[in-house]
Amino acid sequence: DTAVSQTPKYLVTQMGNDKSIKCEQNLGHDTMYWYKQDSKKFLKIMFSYNNKELIINETVPNRFSPKSPDKAHLNLHINSLELGDSAVYFCASSLPGQGDMDTQYFGPGTRLTVL
Amino acid sequence: DQQVKQNSPSLSVQEGRISILNCDYTNSMFDYFLWYKKYPAEGPTFLISISSIKDKNEDGRFTVFLNKSAKHLSLHIVPSQPGDSAVYFCAASKWGAQKLVFGQGTRLTINP
Numbered sequence: 001d002t003a004v005s006q007t008p009k010y011l012v013t014q015m016g017n018d019k020s021i022k023c024e025q026n027l028g029h030d031t032m033y034w035y036k037q038d039s040k041k042f043l044k045i046m047f048s049y050n051n052k053e054l055i056i057n058e059t060v061p062n063r064f065s066p067k068s069p070d071k072a073h074l075n076l077h078i079n080s081l082e083l084g085d086s087a088v089y090f091c092a093s094s095l096p097g098q099g100d101m102d103t104q105y106f107g108p109g110t111r112l113t114v115l
Numbered sequence: 116d117q118q119v120k121q122n123s124p125s126l127s128v129q130e131g132r133i134s135i136l137n138c139d140y141t142n143s144m145f146d147y148f149l150w151y152k153k154y155p156a157e158g159p160t161f162l163i164s165i166s167s168i169k170d171k172n173e174d175g176r177f178t179v180f181l182n183k184s185a186k187h188l189s190l191h192i193v194p195s196q197p198g199d200s201a202v203y204f205c206a207a208s209k210w211g212a213q214k215l216v217f218g219q220g221t222r223l224t225i226n227p
Contacts, residue, residue, distance in 0.1 A: 004158070031213055033213075040219065041219055041220055042217065043204065043217040044217070045215065045216075048214065050213070055213065056213065056214055090158050103161055103164060104161070104215060106158035106159045106160070107158050108156070108157050109156070109157070109158050
């Protein structure tokens with residue numbers, strides 16, 4: 001029973017295409033996140049959503065659009081893919097206000113390769 | 116501007132000995148710190164955390180120490196086991212900001 005799951009695990013696509021990555025969590029958390037791990041291995045936050053509302057947007061290009069249909073899901077849609085978008089994207093979730101409020105739990109990652 | 120730094124990209128330790136991973140931060144507003152462990156092709160897994168009101172937190176073989184005046188934290192693993200071989204990320208947050216800032220990771224290798 002996976003806590004935070006992402007699909008697909010690998011995604012290879014051409015420049016200019018539009019693609020989506022899906023994330024689901026069954027932890028009952030109400031905050032979800034997208035992180036990007038670039039070629040230098042830095043993990044950087046892109047977005048966070050709380051109860052389907054955007055609360056953090058770290059100046060990510062507007063080609064990236066997160067969508068949260070409900071608090072258990074946060075999908076990432078990327079338009080007009082560029083070579084520099086190649087990275088590993090991680091979804092995470094947390095339950096602020098309860099104990100260790102900033103402890104985030106991560107999915108397995110989606111490796112995106114743009115050719 | 117790298118607010119959280121792990122200056123050792125790699126560390127090799129003999130099985131059974133102590134592993135010490137270090138992390139420095141520059142933002143004095145950070146008051147919550149975490150360590151994550153990451154195996155290849157998997158997501159980071161939460162290991163242990165500490166808030167700034169403490170200087171030590173222990174969980175089994177893992178202990179995190181926080182030195183606020185030096186803006187430094189460390190993770191001690193004792194005794195080290197082969198399954199501890201992984202990349203360890205330090206992360207920091209301002210309590211309630213719901214935004215983690217990560218270091219670049221340290222690859223720990225435990226040798227038999």
